[in-house]
Amino acid sequence: MAKCWIYFLVLFMSVSVLTGCKTNQTASSDGVELIFGDDGFIDNDYTQPDSTITLEDITADSLVNEAENKIKSLIYDEAITDLDQAIALKPTNADAYFFRALAKSYLQNYTGSVQDADKAIALDPDYMSGYYIRANSYASLKEYEKAEADYNHLIKERPGDFSSVYMRGTMYLDSGNYNAAISDFNTYINGNKNITGITECGDCYLSRAQAHYIAGNLKQACADWQAAVNLGNKKAAGALKKNCK
Secondary structure (H helix, E strand, C coil): CCCCCCCCCCCCCCCCCCCCCCCCEEEEECCEEEEECCCCCECCCCCCCCCCCCHHHHHHHHHHHHHHHHHHCCCHHHHHHHHHHHHHHCCCCHHHHHHHHHHHHHCCCHHHHHHHHHHHHHHCCCCHHHHHHHHHHHHHCCCHHHHHHHHHHHHHHCCCCCHHHHHHHHHHHHHCCHHHHHHHHHHHHHHCCCCCCCCCCHHHHHHHHHHHHHCCCHHHHHHHHHHHHHCCCHHHHHHHHHHCC
């Protein structure tokens, strides 16, 4: 099941008194229920409601949606409270664990974030967002081998999504593997060029400049700082002025 940042819960209720709504009537023949529309003919498109959806499911999903909006509004503690309630109602809700992992990571509770991401992935092994937040949290905890394993899994499963390549590059940069970092930043920058051949990501050039500079490649670092400045990156301006003629 595809996982996105935005989830919609739509409840369809048929109210026969509303103008323009189809009124479905039932009759049985030999024990088979038949559904009739307004015109008196059998409605072959009618489907019975999913009887497996419970009130707990609906309430838990609503709480997850509320929590997601609170995360977007930077209200992390309240989001976690909503997600605690959602999990209590529906412990198999992988989305609830993911968003709680996300909220905890913003609060720099990286250990708690990893634990919740673990649960989301255990419930749904194909939950790519779970691997992504877990990789970032591992990197923040300086557990670089575990972070690298998750980033590698994401890159393998989603070869066209360069965000994991970029984050792996920042992890390599933090861990001191500068050549690997430069390689990943190259891949990201080359894979995200617009129609004019420019990658509009000042932070990407800034990160690559930092890797080049620490690795002793001043000329390349200056070129990347200049590219970042051209894209409006203010952090690069100081480095360019200080280190480059």
